[in-house]
Amino acid sequence: MRSLSSTPLKSRLLTDRGALAIILGHFCRAEAGHSWRAPKRGWIEANEGRWQDAERHYRGAISEWEAAGEGDTISVVPELSNLALLYLNQRRLADAAPLLERAWHLADTAKEATDEQRVTLMTNLGVLYTRQRRWQAAGELLRRSLEIAGAGTGVGADARRRLFETYALVLRQTGQRREAKALWGFRRS
Secondary structure, three states: OOOHHOOOHHHOOHHHHHHEEEEEEEEOOOOOOOOOHHHHHHHHHHHHHOHHHHHHHHHHHHHHHHHOOOOHHHHHHHHHHHHHHHHOOOOHHHHHHHHHHHHHHHHHHHOOHHHHHHHHHHHHHHHHHOOOOOHHHHHHHHHHHHHHHHHHOOOOOOOOOOHHHHHOOOOOOHHOHHEHHHHHHHHOO
């Protein structure tokens, strides 16, 4: 097993498996009264590389939430996020952006959203912005995410690690190598 430090940061963050790991880690759930199979099947199909089938299932689950009048609630965020990450894996950045931004807006305004959900969504949006080479937008968003992660007790180690790695990449790309190195050291402690 390779240690995190032996794999280049950029290659871990910007690979299909890296974004897919975010899908696997955080957004495979469904609420009572809605099809629990669509998100799970979408996840399995995405993991197997069957992108069109996964897209169909995630879109179907989003449609179910919207038909139930819950298209603007935190309930739809997992499906929006997973579909956006599926597009991100396919480098369909223009398709991923509105979904991630919608998911972030819903999580940011919902009382029920946890700090970990917010940090994960902000990190995913930060990954999107780095792929779009929108370094300033990514930096601002990830700084906010660091504040939430620092203040929140419910943010797990994996979410923090992804956040630190993504933000360190942004810092390095914007010429702030010393800050990136300090953040990388902080992440390891």
